[in-house]
Amino acid sequence: MQSPDVPPPSLYAAREPIFPRRVKGTFRSLKWALMGLMLAIYYVTPWLRWDRGPSLPDQAVLVDLAHRRFFFFMIEIWPYEFYFVAGLLIMAGLGLFLFTSAAGRVWCGYACPQTVWTDLYILVERWIEGDRNARLRLHRQAWDLEKARKRLLKWAVWLLIGLATGGAWVFYFTDAPTLAANLIQGTAHPVAYTTMAILTATTFVFGGFAREQICIYACPWPRIQAAMVDEDTLTIGYRDWRGEPRGKASVEGHGDCIDCMACVNVCPMGIDIRDGQQMACITCGLCIDACNDVMAKIDKPLNLISYMALTDEVRERAGAAPKSIWSHVFRPRTMLYAVLWAGIGVALVAALFLRASIDVNVTPLRNPLFVTLSDGAIRNTYELRLRNKHGEDRWFTFAATSDAAFGLALEGAAGLKVLVPANETKTQRLFVTAAAGSSAAQAARTDLRFWVQDLGTQANPSNDRVHYDSVFNGRGDIEGKAE
Ligand code: SF4
Numbered sequence: 001m002q003s004p005d006v007p008p009p010s011l012y013a014a015r016e017p018i019f020p021r022r023v024k025g026t027f028r029s030l031k032w033a034l035m036g037l038m039l040a041i042y043y044v045t046p047w048l049r050w051d052r053g054p055s056l057p058d059q060a061v062l063v064d065l066a067h068r069r070f071f072f073f074m075i076e077i078w079p080y081e082f083y084f085v086a087g088l089l090i091m092a093g094l095g096l097f098l099f100t101s102a103a104g105r106v107w108c109g110y111a112c113p114q115t116v117w118t119d120l121y122i123l124v125e126r127w128i129e130g131d132r133n134a135r136l137r138l139h140r141q142a143w144d145l146e147k148a149r150k151r152l153l154k155w156a157v158w159l160l161i162g163l164a165t166g167g168a169w170v171f172y173f174t175d176a177p178t179l180a181a182n183l184i185q186g187t188a189h190p191v192a193y194t195t196m197a198i199l200t201a202t203t204f205v206f207g208g209f210a211r212e213q214i215c216i217y218a219c220p221w222p223r224i225q226a227a228m229v230d231e232d233t234l235t236i237g238y239r240d241w242r243g244e245p246r247g248k249a250s251v252e253g254h255g256d257c258i259d260c261m262a263c264v265n266v267c268p269m270g271i272d273i274r275d276g277q278q279m280a281c282i283t284c285g286l287c288i289d290a291c292n293d294v295m296a297k298i299d300k301p302l303n304l305i306s307y308m309a310l311t312d313e314v315r316e317r318a319g320a321a322p323k324s325i326w327s328h329v330f331r332p333r334t335m336l337y338a339v340l341w342a343g344i345g346v347a348l349v350a351a352l353f354l355r356a357s358i359d360v361n362v363t364p365l366r367n368p369l370f371v372t373l374s375d376g377a378i379r380n381t382y383e384l385r386l387r388n389k390h391g392e393d394r395w396f397t398f399a400a401t402s403d404a405a406f407g408l409a410l411e412g413a414a415g416l417k418v419l420v421p422a423n424e425t426k427t428q429r430l431f432v433t434a435a436a437g438s439s440a441a442q443a444a445r446t447d448l449r450f451w452v453q454d455l456g457t458q459a460n461p462s463n464d465r466v467h468y469d470s471v472f473n474g475r476g477d478i479e480g481k482a483e
């Protein structure tokens with residue numbers, strides 16, 4: 001039992017700064033390419049234009065909060081079509097499952113914003129302070145003019161990147177050129193400045209200082225991914241049966257690992273992959289590049305460290321050849337994820353092209369079910385909710401078809417035409433009347449179909465129409481009880 005005088009061990013470990021060394025190779029090149037692509041997509045997208053006519057915004061990708069719509073090139077999604085967003089989120093989740101079960105944390109290593117921005121921040125750090133050894137020296141040396149100059153310059157560039165990141169984000173929510181002008185003139189909405197300030201600060205802190213701490217402690221994905229990987233998943237592994245005992249190549253009996261620490265020094269997570277698979281490893285492949293470089297120099301076979309599955313490790317230890325990469329990628333689990341992913345994708349595309357251009361909802365008013373007019377006619381009332389998805393005011397007309405004859409009238413409107421303002425939803429009451437003694441007046445229920453036609457505008461006439469099936473309630477078996 002521990003003495004009460006002895007303080008309990010601290011559960012907190014102070015962060016050891018990591019200074020990844022520069023490395024060249026296949027995986028580093030792939031990471032540079034993906035980083036450039038993703039940063040370009042993020043920063044450039046709000047500036048892309050897409051002509052939707054004079055009354056709709058021409059920004060290709062826009063979350064139009066004011067009118068509660070989302071524009072993505074030729075696609076326009078309304079809040080009630082949230083199933084598209086839900087479908088895309090499910091696809092994103094299944095995509096992550098697919099890639100993780102095939103190749104471990106490749107999302108973390110290559111595409112996660114935390115990785116991409118941290119890579120960018122390290123690039124800036126390296127330009128200003130030098131490679132690993134120079135940065136280590138600077139970190140350990142006392143503050144002087146040179147250290148202050150380099151640090152201030154680095155932080156200033158980091159802040160500018162953070163500002164550009166926050167700035168790009170707010171451009172997704174309103175017309176980018178207009179907002180840019182307003183931001184410069186100081187006339188933008190305070191929400192825009194606040195959002196930019198928060199994103200600038202989080203980018204600066206997460207990319208500049210927290211770095212691998214976010215991946216290890218803050219992000220839930222490393223925990224969730226444990227359920228996605230299995231013994232056939234490709235992850236980063238060290239061939240210890242080939243590399244050990246490590247040490248000088250010139251010494252008889254040593255394995256291929258010369259213990260140069262190159263794989264450790266390039267690792268952005270600060271881990272030694274020779275200790276075995278670890279939760280902190282983001283499978284970025286930089287240690288493979290570093291070790292292959294060393295192996296080439298000492299004239300040993302490449303891939304002492306490489307992507308491999310646990311099943312391959314067992315086979316190789318037994319002297320057999322590893323399975324092909326494709327047999328790890330194409331297996332029932334990954335195929336199932338791929339089929340589900342593609343199925344949802346196809347369903348979303350079909351829903352996108354099959355959705356009606358007019359959105360109408362008809363609700364029969366049930367209290368009372370019907371009204372008997374002074375001439376004996378039976379009247380039902382319906383509430384129509386009609387959404388004008390266009391950027392200009394539009395006229396819509398109403399009609400009804402049925403085996404029985406009905407009279408139609410709109411509350412507060414002459415004729416059967418109604419004007420719905422641009423981007424708004426109008427609620428309109430519709431009266432449907434069956435003449436006294438008619439079959440519809442006498443029957444309990446009669447099917448009828450409402451038709452709504454978009455008349456468009458003079459410049460842009462339309463013939464779009466949709467129908468909505470409902471019922472008309474007559475006197476039927478409750479004759480004499482109503483009213
Ligand atoms: S161990 Fe290798 S793959 Fe894993 S994070 Fe470090 S450098 Fe990347």
Ligand code: SF4
Binds near residue numbers: 261262263264291294
């Ligand atoms: S880079 Fe390769 S040789 Fe050098 S320590 Fe790492 S595993 Fe060993």
